Amino acid sequence: MMTGFRLNLSPLKEPLGFVKLVEWLTAIFAFGSCGGFSGRNVLSFFCGDSRNETLSANYHYPFRLSQVPLIEGNTTICNHSVSTTYMVGDSASSSEFFVGIAVICFLYSMLALLVYLGYMHVYKDSDFGPIFDFLITAILVFLWLVCSSAWAKGLQNVKDATDTDGLSATLALCKGSNITCEVTEFANMRTLNISVVFGYLNMFVWAGNAWFVYKETRWHSQKVTSQSGHGRQQVPAPI
Template identity: 45%
Template sequence: MCMVIFAPLFAIFAFATCGGYSGGLRLSVDCANKSESDLNIDIAFAYPFRLHQVNFDAPTCEGKRRETLSLIGDFSSSAEFFVTIAVFAFLYSLAATVVYIFFQNKYRENNRGPLIDFIVTVVFSFLWLVGSSAWAKGLSDVKIATDPDEVLLLMSACKQQSNKCLPVRSPVMSSLNTSVVFGFLNFILWAGNIWFVFKETGWHSSGQRHAADTMEKQSSGYNQGGYNQDSYGPAGGYNQPGSYGQKVHGWEGKTGKVPRRKWGQ
């Protein structure tokens, strides 16, 4: 039930917070010649974070000439991989929900449905782990590449001490941080669901039958062994007839009385 409720919801949060991101930063270059300064250099970027394609103009503080620069790095592979996993996980969880509710008998027929569901669940758990880890590393690189202090180092005007280069606004990465969190939450959710799906498969049923058969054989072996034999029967010698009716050293076994011995005998 938790899988049916939370899997589509967590998947939506994962790809929405990553795939729908757009942000930017603002820089300021104050040249020695104030007429050449640019105090509002806006640089915008968005998913899928092909930063090397993000261009912006910056003053050189050498007359009116400006230079065209670009950010460094291409982090689209990890971001797109993460979003793709989230989208397919969302679609599969919706389809599985429909099957669980409306086609339960068809799902259990021939044990094919639970087996497919188990395999897909294991695959998605692995993909969520790999995708979330890759995107966490990619996000760390994106933060470095879009750090205003790092971007200022790309400008030739900022290499001259007579010019003042300052960061005005840093990009807000809270939604991207949230996407990583939901990525690992999805991994925990799908990995935890492996056991519940496995119990629906024939592998779990056959394992239970095998364990029951083993216990039955062991119990029958104990019943047939020496623990259940009548050790006090004729073979044991304790119930042998007439053993108490014999005379032992002159005692009368039948009456159990010891004859008195007369003096002088």
């Protein structure tokens, strides 16, 4: 059996290769829209003496908010001394899990495309290649579901921690005084919302690809052979 590299672009015209190319692209959008995020919310203080002051809350991936200082050092706000204060919350595990799965799928898609385009003759002539491909694809479908759901919950936690109620809860200044605290400028989280959408989209794309990979395995060919064998009717011998 010849095992050398043979460039053949025809698999890209078939569902097996074309969907893998789509998976490669959607994985890029998934980790790119989440991993590069950096945002800023502006918290405004409406002091009782008609004065207004503002405070910037800067946060970014991986959203380890409990390590992000909201106020550094002793600061005076509305004639009140406020010590160093950190934001509340930590969505690093869910965001890093999401980005990690996206990067793994990105790399695996490239490897699979390399095999499809250069070693398809080896892939089709062996049982190991299609079966391994199918098992990895099935596992990644499940991981996309888990990481997308976890990140969707983590993103909601980030939104809750950086809105008016979340930031006000971290400052004693905003509790039980004549000072009103309100977030007057929000960071644009459109890319983060898009990342969640791409997470679930990847799950559906990989689930669809699992069927095309399954058709390349011997399990499918044996099933088709068995069904065709049962479909044949025995012709009675002439008397």
